[in-house]
Each structure stands twice: as structure tokens, then as C-alpha cells.
Amino acid sequence: MSDIKEETLQSEPGAWHRVCELAALPEQAGRSAWLEGRVLALFRLGEHVYALDGVDPLAGVAVLGRGLVGDAGGEPVVASPLYKQRYALMDGRCLDDPALSVACWPVRLEGSEVWVQLG
Amino acid sequence: MTDKEQQWVAEDGMDLLGRQNSGSADTADKQRLLVVGNGMVGHHFVEQLVAAGGLSRFEVTVFGAEPDPAYDRVHLSEVFGGKAPQALRMADPAWYEESGITLRLGAEVEVLDRAARTLTLANGEQFPYDRLVLATGSVPFVPPIPGHQREGCFVYRTLGDLAAIRDACAQARSGVVIGGGLLGLEAANALRLLGLKTQVVEFAPRLMPVQLDESGGAVLRDKIQALGVEVLVEKATECIEQGEQARHRLRFKDGTHIETDVLLFSAGIRPADTLARQSGLEVGERGGICIDDGCHSSDPAILAIGECALWQGRIFGLVAPGYQMARAAVASLCGGETRFIGADMSTKLKLMGVDVGSIGDAHANTAGAQELLLLDRVNGIYKKLVTDGEGNRLLGAILVGDGADYERLLQYYQNGVALPQPPLSLLVGEVGAAPAPLVLPDSAILCSCHNVSKGDVVAAVRAGNHELAAVKSCTKAGTGCGGCSNLLKQVVDQTLADLGVEADKGLCEHFAYGRQELYHLARVGELKSFEALRDKHGQGLGCDICKSTVASILASLWNEHVLEKPHRALQDTNDAFLANLQKDGTYSVVPRIPGGEITPEGLITIGEVARKYGLYTKITGGQRIDLFGARVDQLPAIWGELVAAGFETGQAYGKSVRTVKSCVGSTWCRYGVQDSMTLTQTLEHRYKGLRAPHKLKFAVSGCTRECAEAQSKDIGVIATERGWNLYVCGNGGMRPRHADLFATDLDEQTLIRYIDRLLMFYVRTGDRLQRTSVWMENMEGGLDYLKSVIIEDRLGIGAELEAMMEGIVGTWQCEWKSTLADPDKLKLFEAFVNRPEDETPPRREERGQWVPDIAIKEVV
Numbered sequence: 001m002s003d004i005k006e007e008t009l010q011s012e013p014g015a016w017h018r019v020c021e022l023a024a025l026p027e028q029a030g031r032s033a034w035l036e037g038r039v040l041a042l043f044r045l046g047e048h049v050y051a052l053d054g055v056d057p058l059a060g061v062a063v064l065g066r067g068l069v070g071d072a073g074g075e076p077v078v079a080s081p082l083y084k085q086r087y088a089l090m091d092g093r094c095l096d097d098p099a100l101s102v103a104c105w106p107v108r109l110e111g112s113e114v115w116v117q118l119g
Numbered sequence: 120m121t122d123k124e125q126q127w128v129a130e131d132g133m134d135l136l137g138r139q140n141s142g143s144a145d146t147a148d149k150q151r152l153l154v155v156g157n158g159m160v161g162h163h164f165v166e167q168l169v170a171a172g173g174l175s176r177f178e179v180t181v182f183g184a185e186p187d188p189a190y191d192r193v194h195l196s197e198v199f200g201g202k203a204p205q206a207l208r209m210a211d212p213a214w215y216e217e218s219g220i221t222l223r224l225g226a227e228v229e230v231l232d233r234a235a236r237t238l239t240l241a242n243g244e245q246f247p248y249d250r251l252v253l254a255t256g257s258v259p260f261v262p263p264i265p266g267h268q269r270e271g272c273f274v275y276r277t278l279g280d281l282a283a284i285r286d287a288c289a290q291a292r293s294g295v296v297i298g299g300g301l302l303g304l305e306a307a308n309a310l311r312l313l314g315l316k317t318q319v320v321e322f323a324p325r326l327m328p329v330q331l332d333e334s335g336g337a338v339l340r341d342k343i344q345a346l347g348v349e350v351l352v353e354k355a356t357e358c359i360e361q362g363e364q365a366r367h368r369l370r371f372k373d374g375t376h377i378e379t380d381v382l383l384f385s386a387g388i389r390p391a392d393t394l395a396r397q398s399g400l401e402v403g404e405r406g407g408i409c410i411d412d413g414c415h416s417s418d419p420a421i422l423a424i425g426e427c428a429l430w431q432g433r434i435f436g437l438v439a440p441g442y443q444m445a446r447a448a449v450a451s452l453c454g455g456e457t458r459f460i461g462a463d464m465s466t467k468l469k470l471m472g473v474d475v476g477s478i479g480d481a482h483a484n485t486a487g488a489q490e491l492l493l494l495d496r497v498n499g500i501y502k503k504l505v506t507d508g509e510g511n512r513l514l515g516a517i518l519v520g521d522g523a524d525y526e527r528l529l530q531y532y533q534n535g536v537a538l539p540q541p542p543l544s545l546l547v548g549e550v551g552a553a554p555a556p557l558v559l560p561d562s563a564i565l566c567s568c569h570n571v572s573k574g575d576v577v578a579a580v581r582a583g584n585h586e587l588a589a590v591k592s593c594t595k596a597g598t599g600c601g602g603c604s605n606l607l608k609q610v611v612d613q614t615l616a617d618l619g620v621e622a623d624k625g626l627c628e629h630f631a632y633g634r635q636e637l638y639h640l641a642r643v644g645e646l647k648s649f650e651a652l653r654d655k656h657g658q659g660l661g662c663d664i665c666k667s668t669v670a671s672i673l674a675s676l677w678n679e680h681v682l683e684k685p686h687r688a689l690q691d692t693n694d695a696f697l698a699n700l701q702k703d704g705t706y707s708v709v710p711r712i713p714g715g716e717i718t719p720e721g722l723i724t725i726g727e728v729a730r731k732y733g734l735y736t737k738i739t740g741g742q743r744i745d746l747f748g749a750r751v752d753q754l755p756a757i758w759g760e761l762v763a764a765g766f767e768t769g770q771a772y773g774k775s776v777r778t779v780k781s782c783v784g785s786t787w788c789r790y791g792v793q794d795s796m797t798l799t800q801t802l803e804h805r806y807k808g809l810r811a812p813h814k815l816k817f818a819v820s821g822c823t824r825e826c827a828e829a830q831s832k833d834i835g836v837i838a839t840e841r842g843w844n845l846y847v848c849g850n851g852g853m854r855p856r857h858a859d860l861f862a863t864d865l866d867e868q869t870l871i872r873y874i875d876r877l878l879m880f881y882v883r884t885g886d887r888l889q890r891t892s893v894w895m896e897n898m899e900g901g902l903d904y905l906k907s908v909i910i911e912d913r914l915g916i917g918a919e920l921e922a923m924m925e926g927i928v929g930t931w932q933c934e935w936k937s938t939l940a941d942p943d944k945l946k947l948f949e950a951f952v953n954r955p956e957d958e959t960p961p962r963r964e965e966r967g968q969w970v971p972d973i974a975i976k977e978v979v
Contacts, residue, residue, distance in 0.1 A: 020952045028660065029688035034951040042952065045660070060973065061704035061960065066692050066751075070662030073628065079663035081692035081700055086663075 157183030266359030474522025715742025
């Protein structure tokens, strides 16, 4: 974990963090990432990367990064591997239960690197 | 209640200012609500009160005069048809207890003191109340005919009455029911079922005079007499006296008489309003506690519901209006908009197997009403429609002998749906033009007992309740009087068909094809990736449904490793990590142990691995060992040790062949007739890894004692003296089904040929997540058709299916062994993209092993 901290510009809220190389993320799929003591779920659709909080809000365990990625009516979503609720990659809201949502973090690509802003 | 306590009751009679006598802190600010009556309506009231959160305001005590908790009085006569009285039970005393409601059964309330606000039981116990609900129901009316109190005369209303009647009938040969109304005919049926020569005596010129007209009554009478029940109409009983041939003699005003051993009175009901009368509540001239739309009596602290209540001068002797009153009373007590605004008295019932229905203005009393009649005395059918003068709207109807149209007509009536033209087409059915399909608005009430609309039912079906039983339990529709059952089924079927059109045509929004079609498209087009299939035959990015389905199809067809680059992003998490996801995000691991046969060395290895990685171990139902609690990043190391010791993947994670369960067979067993262990090894190694629409389970038993439970498996084999019997398409699980005997006394070669063909046929034609049982049941021709395809090779595809199976058997690989040899695949098991290792989730010890210690929210 120490090497991650070195790459962190600042640790206060709103700071941008380098997470990984774009090439390390599989296409049309999810991958968990470790950042500042949190588990994030990163999803790559082509050159676009989305970052959600990795913890399934229903089960309280970090599995969203292992969910299947797809779209619902054209909107990109991930289905939680535990109980299959779908969460929108764009804003983290749950499509199957309006009471559920997960945090969603801004992502930007700098060259070949993926950066995430933790709010 | 003491005088002192009385002072604490507020002046307006509604609220309690303060209480010190109840003792318990959380009940101190609650009002005392007493409910008198635990019949269908009284129980429904309590259920609705609980559902409305009323227990936070009220401390509830319920008094039932009968010894039994609420039961389904509507279907009372079914007890004589063989139904257990317990099966009629609606209320579970345990539910009352769990809900914190005191239920006093066998407790007759004798005195209502409105000034003191107390109830007194027959045994002298006294209960104070703040609010009181009277749901006392009705009592049978016994006409004051001289001799009516003779022994052997009964009424027909309670389980207790039934028991008494049953006892009396044991020594009796004949029975008479006085009263040819709805309940009287029910009672007559009960006597008939008890083996008595039964007669019905009706004062009016026809049966069911309230609901039926002359022709309807005549048809009903024909039908009932054909069943051996004699019907006497226009008979006024003058007196009941000692009989000569039987116990009683009934003398009629016209000078005739009949004799009978058992006599039942069913001459109508009277509201049970004694408590109300005695305490000075306003009651109707002919009985009934007067209530307003909110079910308040003349004393605002007291409400009345059900058959004891009189609303706008009317008594409602049916269960549905009673339930509506119960809901209105709950709204009055807890806040809410529901009011009782009268109710439709349409009824449908089956009397001795004869359908009888009466809707709305059955007697055409409305000004300008017209009648359309169908009278078929040959088949015993009478139908009458009452329409407005133009024949556009249905005002009422009578149906005797054929009630199939009842729900449909009721909907026309209740919702004012325009009638098809000519309306006669509704009566003649198939003979004339088929009536236009009835399209109901979503707001149409299907079940008036529980106030369930068509929209509610459609929503329940769409939410995944595809079985009628599930829809009933989730909406409660059809669980009251049951009169709406047919219509409910129609709506469920129609909704399923609506969904099915989509489901049949398409797997999901990305493919307009079902699994079978996609399998065919991939096979014929030699499409070997999801993208290729989607680009050619689908749209969008895909989703968890189509991706995992296509992954399974591709695996069945081409048998490439599921973690090869083009396939890995399609796999559901179990296939993606070649392990089974558990609720805390860790996985479980199952090495293959065919037939449960394992060496001591193998057991030691598994034990050592489990100990080293802190895994919880459990023997599975498939005779294997499951190791729980492995983190994703630990899986390769765990499998490295298992593979090194000679284990291979058990594929417990796949929708694929799981295990072949076995008994020890003739090698050891004194009774075994064949070597089931060797056959098990052959079968498991042959079919292991085959991916299918759903998981597949096998078993082999070495003799007919069937210790391996082969008849509960998709493929079951049972040894005979001459070979093997093959059973197919059984399963355990949610909807257990015994396997069907498919072929007998097979040699091993034929057995394997049949299994090859059957499995590949299933893989080709099964739907997504459809087990073999449902697959076969949905096949036109079912088992016989399947036999003709597999055994007789009716479609001429036997050789092709066998060749495909050979291809899969020949390309088998242990998915873990090849994963361990591929650094690219191993990368997938690093916990994070930027950190290889994860932390073990919280654990606690239970019975000597580690288990998850994590606050898991309930899944709703």
C-alpha cells in the first residue's frame, strides 16, 4: 500500500489519484482497485473508464468490481454478482431498487494512466 | 375497571389521558382496543390493523366465542368432503402471540357496559377498553315452529355445529334441511356427503329465491334432484313432532308430511347484536348494529363490522363486504381514506357440483331493463343477462349449470364495459361468433375480498411471480371466497403470455432470440465469441443474462477454456473465478471426488490445505468436500496444492455436470447386484465439464434399494440383475420431481449412448436456466416424445448428438490445471488492479471452524 501513497498528490477530499494503467483494465469488464483504504470498482468500456464504490450496498461486501458489465436501454450498468441488482456506471444509482445506490467518482485519463478523484 | 381508572378516560371518549395500571412502559401510552369476534371478518380486521401499523397505537385483545381461531366458514361443507378442519384455519394463534396480540378463545362476552367502558366475560372476567370493535357475525335464524327445540335439530354455521351434525348422522339414515337458500343447499350437500337420504324444504316457490328467478330455480332443482337430493318447494312447516319411521315428522300446512332422523334449519341469518341491544346502541328494526361509512356505531368509541353491522338499512351477508368494512374500520382507527360505501352482492358458488351465479340486478328491477335468456333443460343450463334498454351495458345476470362466464360478466357489470354486439354472443359461446376478448382496465377489482386489482396482479406477475400460487400468496387475491380464481388465472396466464412473447422471442433486450435459437445460430454460423454473435444477431453491450447464457452456449459448442480472453468478461462470477461466491465475498472450492470415493492421502491433502488457508470444510450433498472462505487471491495457491496432489476441478461453479452420486455397490455391499462405483467413475469422467442450460446431477445405485437416490436426479441409474435401468429428468431443490423410468435392463454401452443423446439434445434445445424436468414437461409429447427421439432416433439426429458428445469428451481439460499454467489467466486472480492481495474479511469461530463475522443485511 505504501507505493500507492507515494503516487498520491494530496490526500484531502477532492484530490486526484493515479490508480493504474488503462491497459491493465480488461475491456467491457470490471476490476477492483485499492485506493486510500477504499475498494473501488473500475469499469472500462473502450476508452471510457467509470469508478464506483466497490461495496455492494445490500450485502456490505466489496464485490461490485466482479460484476458483469452491460447496458440497460443503452445506459451502461454493472450487475452485482451477489444478488444481481444493476447499478448505473454513470451515477451509481440502482436500477432495480430506488432505495439503493453506490458512490460514483470522477475518472480522467492522463495519457495511458487512469486517475480517480475521491470526493 | 375500578372507578379510579375510569377517571383516566378522556371526556370525548377517544383518548386516554394517562394510565398507570398497565405496568409496561411501552404500553403505557397505548389505547386498549378490544375486538369481539374472531371469525373471518374479525380476523381480517386484526390483520389489516397490524398491516396499518395499528399496534403502535393500540394494545389489542381479541375475544372469540368459539374454541377455534378464525376459519374459512365459506367452505365449511368441504369438511364433509374430506377436508381437514385445520385446513380451513385462517388465523394462527402463534401469529397473534408473535404480534403481541392477546387472543382469548372460547371467551363469550356477556356484558357490554358503555358507561364504564368495560366488557365482562361469561366467567366474570372484566376488561376495560378505549375503543371497541364488534365483529360478532350472525346467528342462524330458527323459525319458531312448534317442536323446533327437539333433540336432533341443528343449525349449520360453526365447526362445532358440524361436529354435532356429524355425530348425529352416524346413527341416522335420513336428513332434511329447512331452507333452500344458499346455505341450506350447502348444508344439504353436507348431509348427502355423510350418506343420508336428503331432502330440502323451501317455503318459497323456488330454490335460492333471492338470487335466482323461476327458470333458474327450476334448472337448479332439476340438477340437484338428479344428484339424489329431493327438493320440496312451497312447503310451510306447521310443526315438528315424533315420527313413526324416523325420529321426526314434519307436518306441512298443505296436510302432507315427511319424516327424517336429522333436521337442519337454514332459514336465514340474524345479526348477532345482543351486546349492542343490551347496551343501548342504535340497532335496526330487524336487527343489526347501525354504522356509518367509517363503521362507527352510535357510540363513537365502538365500531361494528361484518354481518352484525347494518349500513344504510342493509345487512351484508357475504365475506367480501365484511372485509371492506374491516378495512374501513382500520382506517377510522389508524387514519386513512377507506370508507365503506356499500358492496356488490353478486355471488358465485358451486352447489353440489352445480355452478350458480347471480350478478347485480338479477331480477331486472331497473326501469327499462331488458332480458336475454338461454334455457337448455337438456343439459341443465340457464343463463340470463339483464341489460339496459339499448343492450349496451350489463345490469345483472343469472347463471345456473355453467358458471364459466361469471367472472367475465361480473367485469362487464362492475366496470361498465360496453357489451359486445350482439350481446347474445356472450350467452351462446362457441355456437355463435366468439365474443371479443375482454380487456379490463388495470383498476378493475379482481378479488373483492382482498381488494386486489388487475393492476396489482399484473405487477406481481411482472415482478417474477410466475406461478398462480405465488401470485396468490403475494397479492392475497383468490384467498378469500375463491370466487375469482378462474379470472385470476386468466389474468396471470394473459400476463405471462404477454411476458412470454418477449421472453420467447428474446433472451433480454439485446437478443430477440431464445437460448435454443442462439445455440443454433452460433453453431450454424460457427460464431465463437459473444461479439460475433451479438454483432450479427443482437444489439447493445449485452447484460448479465445474455453474456452468461452465450458463454454457456459457446462452452457447450466449442469447449474453449472459459477464461480465454474473448470469454472471460462473459462469465458470471463463479465461472470467472472457477469457484463459488459466498455471502461475504469469498469463494468456496470443491475438488472432484467421483462417487465420493477418496483415498486417505486425498483426505489428508484436503485437510492440510483447509488448515493452511483457514478454510471451513463441509461434506456436500454430492458426496464431495466443500472448502469455504477462500479469497480470490488465494485461489491459485490453493489449487496449486490440490492439483499437485492429483485433484482436478469439481466444476461446482458451473451450470454443468456436477456429480455422480453413488452407493458402494456390489464390491462391498451384501445386497448390491452391479458394480455401481465403477460405472459412477465412468459416467463422471465422461460427462464432467459439460456445460448445459442448468446444472446436471447424476446418481447410480447398485441395487433396487436405491441408496444413491438416483430417482431424484437428472440422470439416475439403478442396477438390476440384468443390467441398468435409466431414469431421467428428476430433481430435488425448490420443486422436487421424481425421475421417470426411461429404459430398462440396458448394457453399459447402450446406457451411455442414451445418456449421450439425451444430454446433447438438452444442451441444444433447453432454455436458459431450465432444468431437465421442466424441459421435458414443456416438450410436446413429453416423455414419450423424448423416448422416440433418443431411443428410436425419430429425428435421425442420434449419431450427430453422439458425435458432438464425443467432441466434448475428447477436449476436456481441468480448468484449474490450465489456468495455473497460464500467467495471463493468473493475473485475473489478483485482488486489485493495483495490489495483488486482499484482506480476509472478519471471521469468528463456530464449532471449531472459521465462519464469516459480518453484518449482512437481509435480502428482501
